[in-house]
Every structure is written in C-alpha cells, then in structure tokens.
Amino acid sequence: MEKNIKNYDSNLLKELLYKMLLIRRFEEKAAQAYGLKKIGGFLHLYIGEEAVAVGSISNLDMTKDYVAAAYRDHGHALAAGLDPNSLMAELYGKITGCSKGKGGSMHFFDYDKHFFGGNGIVGAQIPVATGIGLKIKYNEEDGVVLCYFGDGAIHQGSFHESLNLAKIWNLPVVYICENNHYGMGTDFRRVSAIDDFSIMAESYAMKGKQVNGMDVLEVYDATKEAIEVAKSGTPYLLEAKTYRFKGHSMSDPGKYRTKEELELYKQKDPIVSFKELLIENNVITEDDYIEMDKRCKKIAKDAAKFAEESPEPDLNELYTDLYV
Amino acid sequence: MSIITMREALRQAMDEEMARDKNVLLMGEEVAQYNGAYKVSQGLYDKYGEKRVIDTPITENGFAGVGIGAAMAGLRPIVEFMTFNFALQAFDQIVNNAAKMRYMSGGQFKVPIVFRGPNGPAEYLSSQHSQATQTFFAHVPGLKVVAPGTPYDAKGLLKAAIRDDNPVIFLESELMYSWEGEVPEEEYIIDIGKADVKKEGSDVTIISYSKPLRYVMESAEILEKEGINVEVVDLRSIRPLDEDTILNSVKKTNRCVIVDESWPFVSVASHVGWLISYKAFDYLDAPVELVTSEDVPMPYNHNLELAAQPSVDKIIKAVKKVMYI
Ligand SMILES: Cc1ncc(C[n+]2csc(CCOP(=O)(O)OP(=O)(O)O)c2C)c(N)n1
Numbered sequence: 001m002e003k004n005i006k007n008y009d010s011n012l013l014k015e016l017l018y019k020m021l022l023i024r025r026f027e028e029k030a031a032q033a034y035g036l037k038k039i040g041g042f043l044h045l046y047i048g049e050e051a052v053a054v055g056s057i058s059n060l061d062m063t064k065d066y067v068a069a070a071y072r073d074h075g076h077a078l079a080a081g082l083d084p085n086s087l088m089a090e091l092y093g094k095i096t097g098c099s100k101g102k103g104g105s106m107h108f109f110d111y112d113k114h115f116f117g118g119n120g121i122v123g124a125q126i127p128v129a130t131g132i133g134l135k136i137k138y139n140e141e142d143g144v145v146l147c148y149f150g151d152g153a154i155h156q157g158s159f160h161e162s163l164n165l166a167k168i169w170n171l172p173v174v175y176i177c178e179n180n181h182y183g184m185g186t187d188f189r190r191v192s193a194i195d196d197f198s199i200m201a202e203s204y205a206m207k208g209k210q211v212n213g214m215d216v217l218e219v220y221d222a223t224k225e226a227i228e229v230a231k232s233g234t235p236y237l238l239e240a241k242t243y244r245f246k247g248h249s250m251s252d253p254g255k256y257r258t259k260e261e262l263e264l265y266k267q268k269d270p271i272v273s274f275k276e277l278l279i280e281n282n283v284i285t286e287d288d289y290i291e292m293d294k295r296c297k298k299i300a301k302d303a304a305k306f307a308e309e310s311p312e313p314d315l316n317e318l319y320t321d322l323y324v
Numbered sequence: 325m326s327i328i329t330m331r332e333a334l335r336q337a338m339d340e341e342m343a344r345d346k347n348v349l350l351m352g353e354e355v356a357q358y359n360g361a362y363k364v365s366q367g368l369y370d371k372y373g374e375k376r377v378i379d380t381p382i383t384e385n386g387f388a389g390v391g392i393g394a395a396m397a398g399l400r401p402i403v404e405f406m407t408f409n410f411a412l413q414a415f416d417q418i419v420n421n422a423a424k425m426r427y428m429s430g431g432q433f434k435v436p437i438v439f440r441g442p443n444g445p446a447e448y449l450s451s452q453h454s455q456a457t458q459t460f461f462a463h464v465p466g467l468k469v470v471a472p473g474t475p476y477d478a479k480g481l482l483k484a485a486i487r488d489d490n491p492v493i494f495l496e497s498e499l500m501y502s503w504e505g506e507v508p509e510e511e512y513i514i515d516i517g518k519a520d521v522k523k524e525g526s527d528v529t530i531i532s533y534s535k536p537l538r539y540v541m542e543s544a545e546i547l548e549k550e551g552i553n554v555e556v557v558d559l560r561s562i563r564p565l566d567e568d569t570i571l572n573s574v575k576k577t578n579r580c581v582i583v584d585e586s587w588p589f590v591s592v593a594s595h596v597g598w599l600i601s602y603k604a605f606d607y608l609d610a611p612v613e614l615v616t617s618e619d620v621p622m623p624y625n626h627n628l629e630l631a632a633q634p635s636v637d638k639i640i641k642a643v644k645k646v647m648y649i
Binding site for chain 2: 039040042090099101102103104106119120122153155156157184185186190191192312313317318319322
C-alpha cells in the first residue's frame with residue numbers, strides 16, 4: 001500500500017479498523033450460533049468483504065444519508081451503526097431484533113438509522129435505493145444513498161432501469177457493485193459479457209470506477225469522490241473487487257473455486273493488511289490491536305447473550321405490522 | 325418398485341425425457357455446473373453437456389422470456405427457477421407471453437415450456453423466500469398448474485408436463501425434495517388434470533395437494549382411531565382442475581375440508597370451496613372448512629412460522645367442526 005497515511009485523521013483510521021473487526025467478530029459469533037442451531041435459515045457471511053461496507057459507509061452521516069443492501073447485509077448494518085444486540089437478536093428470531101424477529105439474516109432494517117435493508121431478492125433493492133434518492137432530491141435535502149449489490153445482481157433489469165432513471169432525474173445515488181467473484185456457484189466471468197463492470201456506467205452517461213475492495217482506504221477515497229459527484233447531480237457506479245472467504249451461505253462448501261485462489265485472497269485479508277499498515281505507521285501498536293479485538297469479541301459475545309436471553313415473539317405477533 | 329426421493333424422481337423424469345427428445349433442454353441458475361441449487365439436476369450436465377443443460381445469469385425475466393421464444397420456435401425448454409419466489413420477477417413473461425401467446429395469435433403458436441422449481445414454505449427464511457405461489461399462477465388462463473404430493477406423482481406428472489404443448493407451471497414443494505416414496509422402474513405418465521383419491525373413506529372428504537398431503541394422511545390416521553373415516557383427495561393438478569373427482573367424493577361423504585398452503589383470500593382453496601358449494605350444495609351437511617396458511621407474509625421466527633402454516637392439529641379441528649363434534 002503506497003498511500004500516504006499521514007493525510008488521514010488517526011481517529012478515522014482506527015475507526016475503520018475497529019468497524020471491520022467488529023463485523024468479523026460478530027459474524028464469527030453468528031456462525032457459531034448457527035452451528036448450535038440457535039440461528040436458522042440462510043446465513044450469508046460477509047467475511048473477507050468488510051473493507052467495502054466499512055470504507056464506503058464511513059463517509060456517511062446516517063442522519064442524512066441512506067444505505068440499502070442485499071441479503072449479505074450484516075456488515076452494512078454494523079457499519080451503518082445499527083445496534084449489534086438488535087442484529088444478533090434478529091438472527092435469533094427474537095422480538096428484540098431489528099425487525100422484531102420477522103426478518104432474520106437477510107432482512108435487517110432500521111428506519112430511524114436510515115438502513116433500508118436487507119433484501120432477499122437479487123437486485124430488488126436497487127430500484128428501492130433509487131427511490132430513496134428521489135426523495136432526497138424531491139425534498140432538496142443534502143443526502144446520498146449508497147446502494148449495494150453483488151456481481152450476480154448487475155445483470156438484472158432492475159440495475160439497468162435504475163441507473164437510467166437515476167441519471168435522467170439526477171438522483172444522488174452511488175451504486176456499489178460488490179464483486180466478490182461469485183454469485184453462488186457461478187464465477188462472474190461465466191455469466192458476464194464484460195469483466196470490468198464499472199464501464200457499464202458509460203451506457204447511462206455517468207461515471208464508473210473499479211476499486212480494490214480489499215483496501216479500506218481505497219474504498220473510502222473512491223466513495224468520498226463518488227458521493228460528491230452524486231450529490232452534484234450525477235449518480236455514480238463503483239465496482240469494488242473483493243472476495244468472500246466463506247461459502248455463499250452456511251450450506252455451501254464452495255467447491256467451485258480452487259484452494260489456491262482462496263488462499264491468494266486470504267493473503268489480502270482487508271483487516272490483517274490494514275492493521276499492519278497502521279502498526280507500521282505508528283497509528284496503533286500491536287497491543288492497541290489486541291485491545292480493540294477484545295472489545296469487538298466482547299460486543300459480539302454480549303450480543304449473543306442478549307439474543308439468547310431475549311423473549312420469543314408472542315404468537316399474537318403473527319398478525320401485527322401487516323397494515324398501519 | 326424402488327424407493328427414491330422426490331428429488332431423484334424429478335431428475336429421472338427430466339433425464340428420460342431429454343433422452344427421448346433432443347428438443348428438450350434445461351436452463352436456469354446453477355442447474356449445470358453446480359448440479360442445481362437443490363441438486364435436482366444432478367448429473368444432467370455431465371450427461372447432456374452445456375448445449376442442453378444451460379447455466380444462466382440471475383435474470384429471471386430474461387431467461388424465462390428466452391425459454392418462451394425458444395418454445396414458440398420449436399424447442400421444449402424446461403426452465404428451472406431456483407425457487408418460485410424468484411419467478412415473480414418473470415411473472416410478466418409467464419403471464420403476458422407464455423400464457424397468452426397461443427390465444428392472441430389465433431392458435432398459431434404452441435408454447436411447450438415447463439417452468440419448474442421449489443415452491444411453498446421453507447424454514448427460517450422469512451417472507452421473500454417462503455411463500456406458496458400457486459394461486460398467482462392458477463389465476464391465469466393459458467397456463468397449466470401442477471403440484472405433486474408424492475415422488476411417484478412427481479415423476480409421472482413432470483414427464484407429462486414436458487410432453488405437453490402448453491406452458492406448465494410445475495410446483496415442487498421445497499421441503500419435500502428428500503421425502504421418499506415408491507417409484508416403478510418402467511415408464512409411466514400421469515395425465516395432467518386428474519386428481520387422485522389417496523385414501524377412500526365415508527365420513528368426510530379432505531382435499532389437498534402438494535406437501536400438506538402428508539399432514540392430511542397423518543390426520544386421517546389419527547381421526548381413524550377416533551372412528552372418523554376420512555376420504556383424501558389429492559388434486560395433483562390445480563389447473564385444469566378435476567371437478568368430477570372432487571364432487572363425487574363430496575357427494576359421497578357430504579362434508580369437506582380443504583387444506584392448502586397458499587393464502588386464503590381468492591385462493592385455490594377458496595375456489596374449490598366455491599365450486600363445491602355451487603355444484604354440490606344439496607349434498608353438504610356442513611359448510612366447507614378451509615385450512616390454509618394464515619393471511620400474513622411468512623415470519624422468520626420459527627414458532628410464528630409454524631403457527632402460520634396448516635398443521636395436523638388444525639386439520640383435525642376443522643374435520644371435527646364439519647362433523648359437529
Ligand atoms: C431474483 C433472485 N434470483 C435468485 C436468487 C437466489 N440467489 C440468492 S443469492 C444468489 C447469488 C447472488 O450473487 P451476487 O449478486 O454476486 O451476490 P453475493 O452472494 O456474491 O454477495 C442467488 C442466485 C434470489 N435470491 N433472487
């Protein structure tokens with residue numbers, strides 16, 4: 001990493017590392033709870049991809065800005081500042097969860113914190129995010145929407161329809177394709193006519209950029225720039241090249257990729273590499289890191305305890321929140 | 325007869341039909357190299373190659389439409405939806421093109437396509453991934469809609485669906501793939517549009533289809549011990565609907581409970597209930613009872629999730645209600 005790290009506020013640097021670590025520890029705890037059958041269904045882990053959500057969302061002011069993500073949403077929710085207790089409780093299906101136990105892993109929501117999902121249908125959040133952009137523009141607010149989706153979703157009509165609408169209406173949306181190389185068992189190169197998605201922006205007369213999604217600072221900088229452009233009236237498409245270290249979900253052994261490829265990317269672990277960068281530059285010490293890690297582990301452990309001890313929803317909840 | 329899973333029965337049906345007719349091909353997400361997200365197409369890619377077993381991007385509306393065009397032009401595609409929840413993105417192509425093409429072209433086109441995949445409640449997946457879609461499709465003239473409740477029926481009906489010159493929506497219950505049943509080695513076809521009396525009885529008719537059939541059979545056994553003799557009608561095919569088998573059974577037992585995993589409002593169940601009240605009114609000794617999914621999206625929490633669905637308990641209660649006990 002050739003970045004001049006002196007240009008960044010040291011609190012920001014520590015915050016970036018801390019948030020990535022929190023996501024990692026939270027998800028490791030969740031995976032453990034899944035193994036104990038405390039959590040059911042699909043659990044799509046974000047492990048390996050933390051730099052994307054953290055690098056981008058760290059630019060936001062969640063009182064004005066918005067986030068919309070897909071089903072691999074734990075990282076985005078934590079980066080956006082949702083309460084880890086309520087997220088873990090949601091995974092446990094408890095009434096104290098961020099969606100009152102009705103949504104589960106793929107459907108994290110927090111209206112007050114401007115976290116608009118969580119969405120289980122590939123591509124379905126992209127027009128929704130565009131609609132949030134419409135609201136910002138409509139009310140002449142100073143805000144932006146970050147919209148996340150995978151390399152698998154980029155072929156959906158919803159993506160293309162959204163980019164066109166966002167451009168013709170000048171909406172403040174940054175579309176972020178998290179290209180982790182695979183849509184389930186499908187290598188993106190097998191189902192994509194091109195292998196640099198950022199050039200798709202050109203079809204809609206907007207700017208696009210490909211960034212290294214394993215480098216939190218690169219994502220941070222690129223998103224900062226993209227947000228400026230989006231706020232000035234031209235939506236933006238970022239493609240973050242990243243990698244998921246785990247299977248698509250807990251039930252996927254990931255046999256479609258080679259061990260060597262996985263190892264190669266593990267060498268580029270966004271947390272380990274950033275930690276090393278911070279230590280080299282005397283932003284933190286090894287002990288600081290250990291301390292930080294302890295804090296994250298405790299938050300994850302406490303969240304699991306909170307979830308464990310929270311009550312189940314009452315059966316009457318079956319019919320609540322259906323209509324206003 | 326061998327005992328095989330529903331998954332294997334479906335695979336055999338596709339394999340046999342692909343071997344029989346080179347115009348039959350399979351397409352969808354993960355169907356080829358990954359052998360199917362639910363492993364229903366296991367081995368077909370190895371056997372038939374990438375020309376006939378085709379992986380698509382995640383573009384439901386697109387690949388459903390491509391299948392329809394290919395069918396209009398003479399191929400016989402089987403389009404797998406990873407689950408029918410995602411087929412809703414392809415609803416436009418299915419409803420506005422597949423279903424109407426023959427009619428609005430004055431009969432010029434045949435659309436021999438099968439849309440198949442897992443349907444209905446799953447476990448711990450919440451409402452976008454766990455819903456019974458049959459009623460959406462059953463509403464549409466021009467489509468056939470099939471939902472087998474046993475591996476035997478699944479194989480015979482899928483073979484019929486592949487040979488059918490109309491678009492067929494073939495609904496496989498997601499949680500049934502590993503359920504086992506007897507399936508003969510020799511070839512057989514089950515005609516679409518024929519219900520099956522899964523158990524003869526005299527006191528009350530329970531009408532169902534797909535996965536709830538198992539709960540109905542369990543309920544029947546329990547009720548039997550209490551001296552209530554249940555007749556079980558398995559619709560198998562929702563459209564066309566075998567009205568005769570339904571009406572004959574109700575005329576014999578004079579009481580009826582309909583068990584359906586879809587939502588109650590304007591549903592398969594409510595339609596069948598209306599049919600009975602209209603055509604067998606004089607034979608009824610009690611109003612027809614419905615046991616359906618609760619009228620809510622599926623919640624993630626497991627207790628709520630179970631409470632939202634038909635159960636043996638609910639079926640037995642409904643039977644006792646129509647028996648006035
Ligand atoms: C419309 C739709 N089709 C299919 C699926 C099933 N599905 C869930 S995730 C997935 C792969 C998506 O890959 P990608 O968009 O690259 O996201 P990633 O999992 O890599 O984060 C598929 C096919 C779905 N949820 N929605």
